[in-house]
Amino acid sequence: MGRSRSLGLAVVAIMLLALPFVTDAALGHSWVRILDFALLYVLLALGLNIVVGYAGLLDLGYVAFFAVGAYCYGLLASPHFDLHWPLWVLLPMGAMLAASFGVLLGTPTLGLRGDYLAIVTLGFGEIIRIFLNNLNTPVNITNGPQGVSLIDPLRIGPWSLGQVHHLGGFDVPVVVNVYFLFLLGVLLAVVLSRRLERSRIGRAWAAIREDEIAAASMGLHTRNLKLLAFAMGASFGGLSGGLFAGFQGFVSPESFTLQESVMILCMVVLGGMGNIAGVVLGAILLSVLPEALRAAGSLQQDLLGHVWVDPSNLRMLLFGLALVLMMLLRPEGLLPARARQRELHG
Amino acid sequence: MDIFLQQLVNGLTLGSIYALVALGYTMVYGIMELINFAHGEVVMVGALVALTVIQGLSGLGWPVPLAVLAGILAAMVLCMTLGFVIERVAYRPLRRAPKLAPLITAIGLSIVLQQLAALIWGRGYLSFPPVLPSASIVWGGVIITAIQGVIIVLAGLIMAGLLVLVQKTALGRAMRATAQNPAVAQLMGVNTDRVIALTFVLGSALAAVAGVMVVSYYNVGHYTMGFMLGLKAFTAAVLGGIGNLPGAMLGGLLLGVVEALGAGYIGDLTGGFFGSNYKDVFAFMVLIGVLVFHPNGLLGSRAQEKV
Numbered sequence: 001m002g003r004s005r006s007l008g009l010a011v012v013a014i015m016l017l018a019l020p021f022v023t024d025a026a027l028g029h030s031w032v033r034i035l036d037f038a039l040l041y042v043l044l045a046l047g048l049n050i051v052v053g054y055a056g057l058l059d060l061g062y063v064a065f066f067a068v069g070a071y072c073y074g075l076l077a078s079p080h081f082d083l084h085w086p087l088w089v090l091l092p093m094g095a096m097l098a099a100s101f102g103v104l105l106g107t108p109t110l111g112l113r114g115d116y117l118a119i120v121t122l123g124f125g126e127i128i129r130i131f132l133n134n135l136n137t138p139v140n141i142t143n144g145p146q147g148v149s150l151i152d153p154l155r156i157g158p159w160s161l162g163q164v165h166h167l168g169g170f171d172v173p174v175v176v177n178v179y180f181l182f183l184l185g186v187l188l189a190v191v192l193s194r195r196l197e198r199s200r201i202g203r204a205w206a207a208i209r210e211d212e213i214a215a216a217s218m219g220l221h222t223r224n225l226k227l228l229a230f231a232m233g234a235s236f237g238g239l240s241g242g243l244f245a246g247f248q249g250f251v252s253p254e255s256f257t258l259q260e261s262v263m264i265l266c267m268v269v270l271g272g273m274g275n276i277a278g279v280v281l282g283a284i285l286l287s288v289l290p291e292a293l294r295a296a297g298s299l300q301q302d303l304l305g306h307v308w309v310d311p312s313n314l315r316m317l318l319f320g321l322a323l324v325l326m327m328l329l330r331p332e333g334l335l336p337a338r339a340r341q342r343e344l345h346g
Numbered sequence: 347m348d349i350f351l352q353q354l355v356n357g358l359t360l361g362s363i364y365a366l367v368a369l370g371y372t373m374v375y376g377i378m379e380l381i382n383f384a385h386g387e388v389v390m391v392g393a394l395v396a397l398t399v400i401q402g403l404s405g406l407g408w409p410v411p412l413a414v415l416a417g418i419l420a421a422m423v424l425c426m427t428l429g430f431v432i433e434r435v436a437y438r439p440l441r442r443a444p445k446l447a448p449l450i451t452a453i454g455l456s457i458v459l460q461q462l463a464a465l466i467w468g469r470g471y472l473s474f475p476p477v478l479p480s481a482s483i484v485w486g487g488v489i490i491t492a493i494q495g496v497i498i499v500l501a502g503l504i505m506a507g508l509l510v511l512v513q514k515t516a517l518g519r520a521m522r523a524t525a526q527n528p529a530v531a532q533l534m535g536v537n538t539d540r541v542i543a544l545t546f547v548l549g550s551a552l553a554a555v556a557g558v559m560v561v562s563y564y565n566v567g568h569y570t571m572g573f574m575l576g577l578k579a580f581t582a583a584v585l586g587g588i589g590n591l592p593g594a595m596l597g598g599l600l601l602g603v604v605e606a607l608g609a610g611y612i613g614d615l616t617g618g619f620f621g622s623n624y625k626d627v628f629a630f631m632v633l634i635g636v637l638v639f640h641p642n643g644l645l646g647s648r649a650q651e652k653v
Binding site for chain 1: 383435439440444445446448449451453454455456457458460461462573577581584624626627633637638641
């Protein structure tokens with residue numbers, strides 16, 4: 001590693017460590033909370049990037065895996081079943097459960113044409129929500145539309161992240177605790193993604209993405225490799241679901257709509273499919289965007305005396321437009337992967 | 347037994363609607379191997395436009411049949427324009443792009459259409475004006491409402507017309523040629539761009555009619571109504587064998603019947619564990635089942651992925 005590069009890394013590390021404190025001091029808790037969610041979305045986007053960016057499979061129901069992770073945590077660490085399992089069991093369990101759902105869904109579809117997968121995942125996203133909504137009768141499993149509440153806060157050993165800590169004269173609020181846990185998750189995902197991308201598996205994914213028939217005739221077992229990508233992406237989703245449930249203390253089917261899936265897809269596409277830095281950028285941009293749009297709502301109120309375009313409406317409208325325009329004008333994304341750029345622009 | 351027959355009639359009604367929408371998917375797929383995700387939203391636009399027009403005109407005192415006809419026409423014109431624009435803007439520029447690209451524009455476009463509809467018609471449920479006759483015939487213990495009868499007959503006529511169009515006319519021949527091999531079709535003097543655009547327009551016209559049927563059958567419209575409907579119609583198309591017109595019709599009818607019977611009987615079959623609120627799940631189960639056991643569908647030919 002070059003000297004300038006390690007210096008750069010050190011600077012980034014210090015910035016990442018200082019960021020929540022600075023934000024907290026300058027803008028208050030609510031903005032640190034936005035940062036936390038941005039990290040969660042980064043994690044989700046990195047997971048989807050494995051599926052869409054590396055293996056070139058379109059997953060339109062990615063939020064379902066997020067839901068699996070979240071409900072896994074919510075049900076096993078709350079008064080609902082009076083179970084209070086620890087985090088170090090629940091997070092890996094959520095990730096693995098999501099991965100096995102991915103395998104279950106991918107097995108029948110991944111051997112077939114690529115576009116079937118898109119529509120099956122789209123359906124799966126909705127179906128999971130129907131089940132979560134209705135599995136409260138006759139045996140109450142998910143508590144239906146009311147969702148699961150009073151979920152145990154994230155806790156590492158004796159250290160609860162759900163309360164303020166005093167460290168060397170500093171008050172470390174909840175949102176900052178959570179920030180560091182989420183940051184750890186994101187770093188893990190980044191390292192894993194990087195290693196995967198350059199591994200034999202990652203190169204095989206790229207080959208399948210570019211030309212599946214050629215890849216198969218070179219001896220790659222395309223279905224199993226695609227299944228692996230699908231399961232891997234799903235496990236990231238499950239992990240962030242668990243983190244989400246522990247952070248929010250509450251999960252309900254309402255959090256897992258198609259709109260969320262589209263938003264995550266938009267992050268990946270906007271940032272640059274297949275490029276980690278691009279995906280991270282996309283996720284951060286789009287998770288801060290709703291805050292900016294909230295301002296647009298009050299701006300309309302001030303200027304026009306009436307909110308003509310509802311901010312959440314506007315947000316989805318922009319996401320949809322972004323997907324279309326990016327594909328037409330800059331399919332490689334804002335920060336493209338090098339290989340992808342070469343493919344698209346000779 | 348009466349319940350069975352009643353659910354069969356309900357299922358056939360629903361199935362006719364699915365079949366009309368499924369035709370749109372299957373025609374586009376047959377010709378350019380592309381799933382037009384935005385198709386469900388076209389149905390939604392048709393439904394809401396017709397609802398608004400019929401409500402407005404019958405409010406102005408127009409006679410009901412005339413208002414309904416105007417509603418259907420308005421929906422068709424708008425949807426056909428929409429289909430044309432969708433093809434031009436979102437799919438034509440990407441014909442040579444990697445396969446992922448048109449799928450992503452399609453989902454983007456359907457989100458845009460949904461949100462625009464939410465802006466125009468609001469987020470609430472819209473009720474269809476109670477202008478249609480609520481007459482019904484009772485036949486051996488089975489009730490068939492006038493609307494159900496009209497839907498089944500009209501859908502049958504339209505599908506027959508479409509088959510004639512595709513099998514007997516010059517346009518139909520051009521469509522079949524383009525589906526088989528676009529490059530050769532072009533060399534033989536077929537304007538493939540025009541044929542593809544017309545396919546979209548035709549599919550959208552069917553979607554508009556299906557949309558009118560849905561709102562008049564359920565008496566309610568909503569900006570998200572196209573999503574599930576599109577998903578089910580796509581399932582119907584896959585069930586019948588995607589790219590195959592009679593297959594889409596058969597698949598639609600079958601899916602409608604399966605769904606109606608399933609919703610009617612699932613409570614008894616599972617001892618009350620699953621209720622009819624799981625009816626949307628059936629289509630999905632059917633889709634997965636078909637993909638696992640018979641991916642070419644009932645009438646589809648063996649599809650080979652082209653090199």
